[in-house]
Amino acid sequence: MTTTGYEAVIGLEAHVELATATKLFCGCPNEFGAAPNTHVCPVCLGLPGSLPVLNRTVVEYALRFAAALGFRVPDESIFARKNYFYPDMPKDYQISQYEEPILVDGAIDVDGVRIGIERAHLEEDTGKTTHMGGGGRIHEADYSLVDYNRAGVPLMEIVSRPDIRTAEQARAYVSELRGVLKALGVSDVKMEEGSMRVDANVSVRPVGTEAFGTKVEIKNMNSLRSLGRAIDFEIERQVAALEAGERIVQETRHWDEADGRTHGMRTKEGSSDYRYFPEPDLVPVAPSDAMRAAAAASVPELPAARRARLAADWGVSDADARVLVDVDGLADFAAAAVATLAGGTARDVANWCTGDVMAYLNETGLSVEVLPLAPDGLAELVGLVAAGTISRNQAKDVLAECLRTPKRPAQVVQERGLEQVSDAGALAAVVDEVLAANADAVAEYRSGDDKARKKKRGFLMGECMKALQGQGNPQLLNALLDERLAERLA
């Protein structure tokens, strides 16, 4: 299937759970994984007579995000009620922001392209419904259970402009956005655990035209990979439909990870009317100048700047810098190792991190924080290689053990007896012994042609290493052997 002649127009809506200690409008813990309906109170259960009070930290987080991505923060924003009936929504309306969001007009640079962000607004999450019996589907279920622990958890919805053109760019945008939110410390942004959910609005149009095609909203992508797959599928589906002379229907489609397709959702006739109106139980959000200034001052180095700095300071590639910065805690780990480096270079540290350490993390699914290897342990390993105590190949084995056990690299080297013999005097003695013990070979070396000499030299080198139980410093040993053999030729 080709999509030649068409381009896609993509806008993304990211819902991000904010990592506050308490919920958006009450003091209940904002905590994942508690027993059902234990993190609830009259406010987040929407009991009659209860009233919401805005969590100040949520506003601080939004202002920090605004400072990071250049959003405008209007003097006042307001909350609105989005009215619809659903059992997991305690009040049967969601407190959200509609016409006057807290942040407007931001942007983020993604691989040199600026993607506009139209708005970011605050809203409360809903509870979680579990359908019992009938295979978990609502229509066949015997009954349903609702857990309101998640009800009232603060969400920030971040709505991009339709500036994205490919699935790859969409993934890169989300990846960059995640990096920023993580660096700001305002969210865990884990798509797999639902702390970040991304919906995509996708339309296609013939290349060279300005008018937008009919857009389709796709939902239910729970990883960056499925986001990319879903968008690619949807682009192909829409182009095929247009090529077949069909019209695109404006609708919401569900991504099915198993069959790799999007499916139209059965919806009732007519579009939903949420009857938004200003939330009368809350006052306008009017952040003070002091709050704005504090938020601006709290913005740490963002991923793009950090990547550039690592590339410049450590001499690592852009790709490696991205791995270091994107993987939770990896760049901090590397920086801590570099800080205690006694021998070797920052680039060595980075190479181990993006190579063997990353491979181990990917293989085990562990995070950097839980590794038994401390940053100064990695620095020690790099130092051992730089000092010639162990070879690079030996270092890989040592690291493998240090990633699994709390042992220090020096301890592993000692236990395994891996120290290289690099003492020139000791090595020279061994070479002399070997040459004396192999007078035949030395004689053949002297009389032989180049090919024979090379062969005998290799044999003698092997004998030296054997005598050193493989722990001779190969560079030094080679040099000494060549020196001694040259003397024999003279």
Next chain:
Amino acid sequence: MSAATEIAAAVRAGRRTARDVLEEHLARIDARESEVHAFNLVLADEARVAADAVDAAVAAGADPGPLAGVPIALKDNLCTRGVPTTCSSRILAGWRPPYDATVVLRVVAAGGVVVGKTNLDEFAMGSSTENSAFGPTRNPRDVSRVPGGSSGGSAAAVAAGFAPLALGSDTGGSIRQPAALCGTVGVKPTYGAVSRYGLVAFASSLDQIGPFAGSVADAALLLDVIAGPDPLDSTSSPRVPAALGPVLGAGVAGLRVGLIDELVDAEGVEPEVRDAVGRAAAALEAAGATVERVSVPSVVYGISAYYLIAPAEASSNLARYDGVRYGLRVDGDDVATMNARTRDAGFGPEVKRRIMLGTYALSAGYYDAYYGKAQRVRTLITRDFARAYERFDALLSPTSPTVAFPLGAKADDPLAMYLSDVCTIPTNLAGHAAASVPFGTGRDGLPVGVQVLVDAEQEPTMFRVMQVLEEQAS
């Protein structure tokens, strides 16, 4: 007679026991409650425990507070921990709130003794207390008549001597109109003066809790206890209000009072009511105030705007009664059917009417024409009042166009019923304060209430005017 003030003073001084005071009031309830039906629930046992605790505190040398031993009735839309809170609706059947409203906590902390939960029009929607799932309340002055509404139970409880104090809520007149019809004092404080936390919402931007009392001094006593900032209500004013006790007795000399043309001459105002307002104005002049007529032109649009804004907010506030979490549930094959059956069985006709009105007013395509326009009218009314308050310290009008009307007289005519609140609604839309003070009698010897209106946070001025009217009425 300021019953509550005297009771509190006597109990604090050890001259009377709270228990004795309570038994006297419970005896009155026993004697007349069956004909009045002021209460949805009388909390005799709980009240005895509370009264005994007050007495024990006094005996131990502690001060139980400014409401020491004063019996108080609570409108049944105020949440009381562990005690049924029904809003006089079937849909809240069996629900016991796990928490107390802020005002309830403040009343109890001040030594008040809660004697019961009073009847109301379902979810405070009505002006006669006939829209109650538990039957109407009757006016203690004439039991063939309504007590007004929606806080009819609270007004009747005070008028019948069941309790010297009661709390009600006022969204469009629901404290002032029943106060007028029952001959008690009723106060709608400035929006934000009293925390709404624990008041079951009807229309959030209009609802305010306020006192009923037999006297102006008693109303001040209770308002002083319940007013003030509450971190649980974002719309409560962060400013600590001026205490009202100290202004009592200050008189009205030098105050400028305006008589609102549009409300004095409103359609349906009975001549006797108009006369009473005229006599009230004269009494204020005699006491040293200047009184002039004033036009507040946009108040005539108050009812129209109110019946878009209040139902719109109500349609959203009442969505939560869906049978999922608490109260009534009528089962169905799926959730939507269960929701619909529950709401159909649980809500009365007036509540359904307003939910439909409000849902329509907020619908896409109609929002600007209805809800949006009503909000603009609200702004106009607020602006017109602001102009009037440039020239006047307080305004005067009838509270209700009529005296108490017979049960059933307007029950089948919603528009006639809505007109009962023509004089009270503008204050709610503006967020200002107003109160009703009994001033003489009208048709059939029934009580007439005069409304005193002031700008936001000008309750001290309002109480000065109220007190002079109270003195001059007798």
